[in-house]
Amino acid sequence: MTVLPLAARSVGAANLPVIDIAGLSSSRQEKRAEVGDALRQICLDKGFFYCSGHGIPEGLINAVFDEMKAFFSRPEQEKLAVDKTKSFCNRGYEILRGQTLEAGAPPDLKEGYYVGVELAEDDPRVVARRFNRGPNQWPDDQPGFRPVMMAYFAAMLELGERLMRGMALSLGLPETYFDGYSRDPLGTLRLLHYPPQPPDAAPNEKGAGAHTDFGGLTLLMQDQVGGLQVHDSTTGNWIHADPIPGTYVVNLGDMIARWTNDRYRSTLHRVVNDSGRERYSVPFFFVGNPDHRVECLPNCLQTGETPKYPPTTVEDHLKAMYERTYTPPSTAI
Template sequence: MSALLQARSVETAALPVIDISGLSSSSPETRAEVGAALRQACLDKGFFYCAGHGIPEGLIDAAFAETRAFFDRPIDEKLAVDKVQSFCNRGYEHLRGQTLEPGAPADLKEGFYIGPELGPDDPRVMARRFNRGPNQWPTDQPGFRPTMMAYFAALTDLGERLMRGMALSLGLPETHFDAYCREPLGTLRLLHYPPQPSDAAPNEKGAGAHTDFGGLTLLVQDDVGGLQVFDADGGSWIHAEPIPGTFIVNLGDMIARWTNERYRSTLHRVVNDSGRERYSIPFFYVGNPDHVVECLPNCLAPGEQPKFPPITVEDHLKAMYQRSYAPAAKG
């Protein structure tokens, strides 16, 4: 493997493990303790392992089983629910369908997009609002839809709980982001990474180096590994090894905008050099598309100006999708 794609293994303390069960406590002091732990992680790398999340292990296992079963299907069956057929970015994304790192080869992964299920008569769908509409569902896989919708609902709830913790971490009332969490957009992505080939193109990776677009990313990965996080302080990449029973949570670009980059949206990538198939399921908690994201006053030092103008969640996402799926990047 190219030296450019190598990463170092570190003690998991480099990415802290935070038990968030205290966010559901009746004790304000206990909830504040979780907020303080989140603050430290967000000021450092913006990545942490989330324990005590309450998502049933059986539901996670079922989501992985359905994910593997879908990607094992013949290509013509996967293309029957191709994302190009959807006006709201739902369905199957073919191998090398996205380029996350400008200037690098297309990502060596295939995926499947799922969002909130909205029918054709919904006013937001009729108006063709961004990323609003019906999902595409594979046929002859009866467990896929109910499993994914149950998982989607559970992760939406977890995202809302974490946003309350984020408010506490910033010294704000824990209800501060409630409007952002009302009728949120979320995207569930099922991802399959083939093994990195020995004759890979220069700088080819499973997922190119990128920051995430939205608010919070809640990632569950299998035991293969391959996620690498950039350590800006050390100037190198580190492995984010799977830890059973945890999600990896990282901050997206909207949180960085909100905090004037006090909180970090950190570069990360995937290099699957295991020789095995890798599967992961990230959930992108984005929030209400009409919510305006503007710098929080308590994140500005005296005399400091905001680095970013106010923007709605929807307009921010449109810009990010355009960058990632620009025609020149599709190849």
């Protein structure tokens, strides 16, 4: 097992830039194209950036943090009443150390909560037991939790679709190119609570092990505690992605790398909460339509180059990723 040092260095915005995406909502094509050009540069580099001009109301973001903190402060038995093992579609509470993102490392020192697209039991996609399709679980005696999370979920779906149009422009494609992917998506909202890194932590134990994300785009809202670290493949070092108020941290997932034959980066990242405080973060995974075909874009192939990955679908790709990270650590690959 290779142990990755937990130390990281801080860097400025020159390394993880802030991109104002307000231009994607402009009626002027040149303003939208300017954002596409900016996205192209960072996607060819680390695939990580801060996103401002997103338009998500601060009051809604604050309400999400208030509700999640209230939930995670509840007694363990109350949280287990909505344990995701009771859900056939991976919704609800995930226990501390319930996931292992880094093969060979101890389980992640975090607890979480999964929210997805709300579908009724009699919906045909639910009856057919399509992957991650079904109703959410909601905690009792916390009446604000459901409406806040669903309002935030809807806002993030719209933001994800907007960013995918920017991604299309960045690749020299029509800005509607990924609209089929964005239709009826499998977006997933995760609420995450990281206890402080214990002084007697097991070797290589972290809040979240080194990993790349599974899907298309990840939009992370983090509190002011910090702890997110991004791997710099040029130097081999880990760098801090310190919180910048009013911004999301956006990173590309494995499906974008697959689409672009690895021209666009899906970068390793991890969480080390050595602050001595509780850390909370809210990643939203804009994953896309489960039936959408993912195969190498022809304009991403260099002369004489062949695709590195066979065609797949969003659903098949996700199934493979979930099986890998929820395998018991002793048999993880």
